[in-house]
Amino acid sequence: MTGPGQVRVLCLTPNPAWDVTYGVDRLDPGEALRVRSVAARAGGKGVNVARVVRALGGDSVAVAPVGGLLAPAFAADLEAAGQPASLVPVAGALRQAVAVVPEHAGPDDGGHPTVLNEPGAVLSEEEWGLLVRTAVARAADRPVVTISGSLPPGTTQARFTDLVRSLREAGCPVHADVSGPGLLWAAEAGADLIKPNRAELAEATGTHDLTQGVAALQALGARDVVVTDGEKGLAAFAPGSTAPAARARLDAPVHGNPTGAGDAAMAALAVSVGRPWAERLALTVATSAAAVLQPVAGEVDPEDVRRLADRVLTENVNDTPRTTED
Amino acid sequence: MTGPGQVRVLCLTPNPAWDVTYGVDRLDPGEALRVRSVAARAGGKGVNVARVVRALGGDSVAVAPVGGLLAPAFAADLEAAGQPASLVPVAGALRQAVAVVPEHAGPDDGGHPTVLNEPGAVLSEEEWGLLVRTAVARAADRPVVTISGSLPPGTTQARFTDLVRSLREAGCPVHADVSGPGLLWAAEAGADLIKPNRAELAEATGTHDLTQGVAALQALGARDVVVTDGEKGLAAFAPGSTAPAARARLDAPVHGNPTGAGDAAMAALAVSVGRPWAERLALTVATSAAAVLQPVAGEVDPEDVRRLADRVLTENVNDTPRTTED
Numbered sequence: 001m002t003g004p005g006q007v008r009v010l011c012l013t014p015n016p017a018w019d020v021t022y023g024v025d026r027l028d029p030g031e032a033l034r035v036r037s038v039a040a041r042a043g044g045k046g047v048n049v050a051r052v053v054r055a056l057g058g059d060s061v062a063v064a065p066v067g068g069l070l071a072p073a074f075a076a077d078l079e080a081a082g083q084p085a086s087l088v089p090v091a092g093a094l095r096q097a098v099a100v101v102p103e104h105a106g107p108d109d110g111g112h113p114t115v116l117n118e119p120g121a122v123l124s125e126e127e128w129g130l131l132v133r134t135a136v137a138r139a140a141d142r143p144v145v146t147i148s149g150s151l152p153p154g155t156t157q158a159r160f161t162d163l164v165r166s167l168r169e170a171g172c173p174v175h176a177d178v179s180g181p182g183l184l185w186a187a188e189a190g191a192d193l194i195k196p197n198r199a200e201l202a203e204a205t206g207t208h209d210l211t212q213g214v215a216a217l218q219a220l221g222a223r224d225v226v227v228t229d230g231e232k233g234l235a236a237f238a239p240g241s242t243a244p245a246a247r248a249r250l251d252a253p254v255h256g257n258p259t260g261a262g263d264a265a266m267a268a269l270a271v272s273v274g275r276p277w278a279e280r281l282a283l284t285v286a287t288s289a290a291a292v293l294q295p296v297a298g299e300v301d302p303e304d305v306r307r308l309a310d311r312v313l314t315e316n317v318n319d320t321p322r323t324t325e326d
Numbered sequence: 327m328t329g330p331g332q333v334r335v336l337c338l339t340p341n342p343a344w345d346v347t348y349g350v351d352r353l354d355p356g357e358a359l360r361v362r363s364v365a366a367r368a369g370g371k372g373v374n375v376a377r378v379v380r381a382l383g384g385d386s387v388a389v390a391p392v393g394g395l396l397a398p399a400f401a402a403d404l405e406a407a408g409q410p411a412s413l414v415p416v417a418g419a420l421r422q423a424v425a426v427v428p429e430h431a432g433p434d435d436g437g438h439p440t441v442l443n444e445p446g447a448v449l450s451e452e453e454w455g456l457l458v459r460t461a462v463a464r465a466a467d468r469p470v471v472t473i474s475g476s477l478p479p480g481t482t483q484a485r486f487t488d489l490v491r492s493l494r495e496a497g498c499p500v501h502a503d504v505s506g507p508g509l510l511w512a513a514e515a516g517a518d519l520i521k522p523n524r525a526e527l528a529e530a531t532g533t534h535d536l537t538q539g540v541a542a543l544q545a546l547g548a549r550d551v552v553v554t555d556g557e558k559g560l561a562a563f564a565p566g567s568t569a570p571a572a573r574a575r576l577d578a579p580v581h582g583n584p585t586g587a588g589d590a591a592m593a594a595l596a597v598s599v600g601r602p603w604a605e606r607l608a609l610t611v612a613t614s615a616a617a618v619l620q621p622v623a624g625e626v627d628p629e630d631v632r633r634l635a636d637r638v639l640t641e642n643v644n645d646t647p648r649t650t651e652d
Contacts, residue, residue: 020422022442027355030435035444073395095364096346098424100442107434109356116348116426118361 007058008143009270010172011050012135012163015120015150016064017097018074019043027106027114036103042077043097045148045177045263048298050083052260052267052287055300060267061086061143063135065123065152068093086138088131092121092152122154132166142171144270147186148263150179157185164189173273177266187222195226195266210235211242218242226284228265230258233285233313236277247315248281250308254289260297261288282312333384334469335596336498337376338461340489341446341476342390343423344400345369353432353440362429368403369423371474371503371589374624376409378586378593378613381626386593387412387469389461391449391478394419412464414457418447418478448480458492468497470596473512474589476505483511490515499599503592513548521592523554536561537568544568552610554591556584559611559639562603574607577637580615586623587614608638 023037046062053060062083066074067090074094078085095118105111123131139145145167151160160182167174168190175193176186183204186194194217202208205216214225214237225237233249268287272280283305290304291297349363372388379386388409392400393416400420404411421444431437449457465471471493477486486508493500494516501519502512509530512520520543528534531542540551540563551563559575594613598606609631616630617623 022424022444024442027440028434029353029355029432029440030438032441032443035442038444069395069399098442106355108354108432112356114353114355115358116350116361116424117358118348118364 007053007271007273008141009050009053009058009060009267010135010139010143010145011046011053011060011062011270012145012147013044013046013062013064013149014131014147014155014163014178015095015152016042016044016047016066016074017095017118017120018070020096020098022098022100024100024102026104027100027102027109029106029108040073040077042074042081042083043297045266046146047078047083048260048263049146049148049266049270050085051081051298052264052291052300053271054083055302056267056271056287056305057302058267058271060084061138063131063138064088065090065127065131066094067091067121070094070096086134088127088134090121090123090127090130092123092127095120117150120150120152123152128155128159128163132163135163136166136170139167139170139172144175144273145172146175146177146266146270147191148177148266151182155182157181157188160185161189164191168192175266175270177262184217184220187217187220190221190223193224193226193269194222195228195262195269197228197230197262201227215242226265226269226281228262228288234265234281234288236281238277246277246281248278248285248312249315250285250289251311251313254292254308256292257295257297258292260291260294260299263297264288264291264300278314282309282314285312333379333597333599334467335376335379335384335386335593336461336465336469336471337372337379337386337388337596338471338473338489339370339372339388339390339475340457340473340481340504341421341478342368342370342373342392342400343421343444343446344396346422346424348424348426350426350428352430353426353428353435355432355434366399366403368400368407368409371592372472373404373409374586374589375472375474375592375596376411377407377624378590378617378626379597380409381628382593382597382613382631383628384593384597386410387464389457389464390414391416391453391457392420393417393447396420396422412460414453414460416447416449416453416456418449418453421446443476446476446478449478454481454485454488458489461489462492462496465493465496465498470501470599471498472501472503472592472596473517474503474592477508481508483507483514486511487515490517494518501592501596503588510543510546513543513546516547516549519550519552519595520548521552521554521588521595523556523588527553541568552591552595552607554588554614560591560607560614562607564603572603572607573641574604574611574638575641576611576615576634577639580618580634582618583621583623584618586617586620586625589623590614590617590626604640608635608640611638 050060235244268284286309290300376386561570594610612635616626
């Protein structure tokens, strides 16, 4: 575990959300359903990363563009949670992400939540520039920077590249866990670490083959690539080799809510920069699994992380003793 | 059609909502769905009634308790729509009602919207009193008062009775279209008109038999009872008789969105107080059907109302020439 104050992480959420959870008896499609319980909080993958960084003993600041009716609630929620933040005021309205969580399985959902994700507000050129400058200003102490989640509608490769490059030029390692075209843009922009899951890798590169997918990202300019594969664990690839530097997985699967596992992985990778890959991946597997045990994303119990770390298997280690951020 | 300014209706929504509509490709339960379009507006059955009253040429004021983050949006939306309103400030947060409208039919919804209704905020004793006093104050010109929709959690029969009686004592006819126990409370409180549909009547009285159900409401104290039955039309019952004073239906069904039909009916009944039942029901059928032709609740095209009025069949009329509000 990292000691308090030792690792600083700036967690950027380009397309944050107000996360609303509706508890219903059953999801009966085509009907009017009574919502039994309503919970709401500041959401977005980078917010989850920031929370887990602090649970792991690091310091984090959440950076996100917010505007509209829900912006005050977003800010108030982070403050109440003790989450330092720099929120960039923008004109467009913060989006909602509504998770409908059934008490009982419906005809078609197997009891799984149905999530309704609004697209989010478009940022103007000025607003994107303000977001970049705000992140750079908060990065004066050269933290690790994570960029997580979807990109707002209208985000161009030029904008995203400007974000990544400005932060790297400020001396920060930049880790990206972005969906859609952003994964390729992150590779091309020279992000220090990108973390696709197998599905994202296949969708972005057009191949289901792990080695070929990693090679494709490396050909674009990717540096470290960590590929996650659910219960099968993760593999880390350093530049110049499609043979993994290290792999790790849990000895047996844990069961629970996997929605925050990827963000927990990002937090662990961020706080462990500079350590050997085997150690980084062990922490990442343990933290990810600990997140699965929590009912909501963005939470881990440090005790679970410690306990699960003993269950991590590292395999086929071709260890690069130091990672490229050194 | 009523002439402008001739009929004034105060439309109360005890449990208003911020109506959000999400357009999705398909409702795939248990998945993360991209919302393609987001629309939002002030909602609640009384708001719909108020809008239709104005479409019919009457004057309406919407009265509702609102608080929390969405209250400013609710107020702004009514203002932008040119809807006069008296909004009562309360501590609890205005609820959302989220309609998920699929472009294509999903595995179980037949293409119909799935609506997620939050329960709404509890009103304190003081807040309920302020709601009653505000309604009475806006009723100085003795408008027809409609009370529509669900009642907030925690509403007691005593509170509801106080509302109905205070307005009747102020000289206003009170029409109620409330769900759940409110229907029986409205009957007991002596509301001048109650408007259940067949399902609501059966649920409240425990019998599917129309005559017995009406008799049960009359036994509690109901005055005029108008029972709606979808395509089958409506029947009006005056106190003291379980034989309908009049019935009316459209010659053939119209197709579209029936969600606002009941509120349109309330508007028509409100603006036609004092006219013979056959005329009232004809306007009500025509307005209801015109509402079905609109994609959203709370809208009617006056031209459609006029045109559909020619298609109304009044049957088995045992006309009480004047209704009891005279």
